[in-house]
Every structure is written in C-alpha cells, then in structure tokens.
Amino acid sequence: MSVSVIEQAKIQAQVLVPLVKALQAELGEARANALVRKALGDLYRGFGEEFWKAKNSTNNEADLGKAVASAFKTYARDDALAYDIIEQTQDAFAFDVTRCAYAEFYKALGEPELGFLLVCTADFATADGFGADVRLTRTQTIMQGASHCDFRYWRDERGSK
Secondary structure, eight states: OOOOHHHHHHHHHHHHHHHHHHHHHHHOHHHHHHHHHHHHHHHHHHHHHHHHHHHHTTOSSOOHHHHHHHHHHHHHTTTTEEEEEEEEETTEEEEEEEEEHHHHHHHHHTOHHHHIIIIITHHHHHHHHTOTTEEEEEOOOTTTTOSOEEEEEEEOTTOOO
C-alpha cells in the first residue's frame, strides 16, 4: 500500500521545517521563502503535468472537472480533507475545503506559516502543470486562519497564463 499524501507531508516536515528555518535565519525570510517556493514549485508543476497526462491520455477533449476531482481525492486520502463540491463540469471544478489535516498538523507544530509555504503554495504550481489553459484562484486558506479554503479551477480558452 502506498503512503498517503498527508503521511508524506508529515514525514517531509521532519526535514523541511528545520531546513527552512535554517535558510530563513541565514538568508532572511523573504529570500529563503522565495527559494523554497521556486524549488517546490518546479517539483509540483512536474507532478501536475504527470497527473494531467495520466488522467487525460485517452481523451481527445480533456475533462478538467474529472481530472481535478480525481487529483483532489489523492490529497484527501486517509481523511486528510473534507470538502464540498460547488461546481464540476468539463471546464470547471469549484470546491471548498472545510477541514484540513495538513493545517491541523502544522498548527499543532506551531508552524502554520511554514505549512502554508510547504503545502498550500503547491496548489498553484500543480495547477500550472495541468496546462496553459487551466487557472486556479483561491482567496483564503484554513492554514492561514480562514473557515475554509475556496478552490476555483477553470479553463481559460485564451490559453496563455
């Protein structure tokens, strides 16, 4: 059985939290965080590309709603997320996360800011990997103290970011 994403995040935090804190102390918070965002962004963008190709390899017309819903089930595995779907179509997937074990974990560590940096910022990089015509907006997160995270994915027919 493969390790769930929430368990991977907990394991990775054992190394990443002290590493990021050391980088912040040495380079300053802004520079260290930018470096971490870039490094992890490249990694998660690649995950998005791989996931998108795997979910749409047999489709001539990619179904954004089904692909993103399937991806989010991966992140929600092991009761990591509770969420309400607002809209799911071929060109959109909108949902609100109402409970987040990732946020609970980082808050218990006393590091919600690092949780946002290490977990939440990956959402946009992953969405970039879904293709030039896929957009994501999110105006709030549980990790930053909001009541829910508001994810809105949609296809922009203009195709350039």
